[in-house]
Amino acid sequence: MNKLILGRYFPGESVLHYMDPRAKLLAGFIFIFIVFLASNWQTLALLTSFTFFVMCLSGVSFKVYLRGVRPLIWLILFTVFLQVLFRSGGTVYFDWGPITISHNGIINGVYIFFRFVLIIFFTTVITLTTKPIELTDGIYFLLSPLEKLKVPVDEIALMLSISLRFIPNLLDETQKVMDAQRARGTEFGEGSLLKQMKTLVPIFLPLYESSLNRAEDMANVMEVRGYQSGLTRSNFRRLTWHTKDTLALVTMALLTLGLLLLQ
Amino acid sequence: MAMQVKLSGVKADYQLGPIRSPLVLNGVDLTLSSGSLTAVVGHTGAGKSSLLKMLNGLLLPTEGEVQVGDATIKPNHSKKALKEIRKKVGMVFQFPESQLFAETVEKDISFGPLNFGFSRDEVLKRAYEAAMQVGIDPEGGMMEKSPFTLSGGQKRRVAIAGILAMDPDILVLDEPGAGLDPAGKKEILTLIQSWHKTRNLTTILVTHDMEDVVRYADNVVVMEKGKVVMHDTVYNVFADVEKLAEWHLDLPDARRLQLKIEHETGKQLPGVCLTPEELADALIEVGLV
Ligand SMILES: Nc1ncnc2c1ncn2[C@@H]1O[C@H](COP(=O)(O)OP(=O)(O)O)[C@@H](O)[C@H]1O
């Protein structure tokens, strides 16, 4: 449970920690798009070195990032396999009905693998260096134009921040319930798949119950403290845009340009 | 059958993702004799809960070893062997009602014993025994109810019964009275004490209430910053007033009143008075009443 690092914040003092969350979010969006520009080895090398540079800036050890990839490794390998098996073109190494392993398939598989890993690394940098609450503030700001279209951005942001707020509690609670059931003789991750699934019931039911209770408490507290949806609220935390944030976005633009030129 | 518990040079920490926490147990040496009922006291964060988790391998030592009966838990202990230990060590967590999950009270109480491989008949017998012990009348239709429909106090009892039904040799309880009203708390601790006596268990109990210590325990372990700083009889621990003040620990009401009387009158009362009765006797003895 404690091994899951995707979506966790690591307190620190790096430049990235002090950047505006809006800049980081925008950079993240841009990155996800430009990853698809990496279609030859030069662009791939450029993007990889850029990602490593950003990872170094965060001051978090590489081991942490590798852990972040681990839970997703099967998903990644599965996608890569599909690419390798069903893409055709170039020299054919193996042919059996619809399944062919060809030169292009393998190359594409490699690209897909790198794109996946780079996206995970880059987004992990963002979540590791940004407090969840800052992320929601950033998302709120970036979504606020949608308010014109009657999208309840305020409520969405509130829901997001409440959920994020309770993730650590939920993790703690999961740990506690697992320990309690272990003490009653449950062995997790052992035996057949069916057996393993059965061990989940004694964890999820208590968690479900306590989450419902907590949600109800929360709703009551909010009501007592005068929360009403649909009102305009002022913000306690202010986001401030610095030169380094502009610089970061300029860097992203230059990177995009570089990728386009190398293509 | 009671068992001895012995920790030697135990150090432990928690792994939080890639980071390790500072040592939460920092060189604990402790022997709990067979058949004793020990209260563990100390501040929040002193490592009491971690010490308890150590006893059934939910937390493994990074150094040192834990002997539970004839089994020994070492760093890198194999998972398989832990199940044997967990069968012997019944652990009641803080707010144990949050572990209830089954459709009926009976199924929930039976969960532990079934996991440890007792036969169905045996399990049923134990479940009913344990329910009786915690004051849940099996005849009254309680066993068929959903645990989620019970009151807080009843849930707590069911959860404790779920551990007692495992028939452990060592009973470990983390603040079993927390969050209950005084009467409910007293009832639960009394039933634990009586189970301890009739089954001849070795029992360890974390509490913040010094009255509980006096009423139920025969030994006290004081924890401070991941270490056991004192382990003695209840009498001796409460005799050492300076040390307790240094650790910012409370005294039982009678003892506090005794000190106040001694301070005001300048007279020394005989012995250490832990209960109102003892204090009254001492006052009579020195002729203050
Ligand atoms: N699951 C956990 N993960 C990380 N740290 C923990 C965990 N449980 C307890 N700790 C830390 O270990 C220390 C001792 O905690 P604990 O054993 O619960 O003390 P106590 O029960 O005396 O209050 C505390 O500093 C606490 O923050």
Ligand SMILES: [Mg+2]
């Ligand atoms: Mg505790």
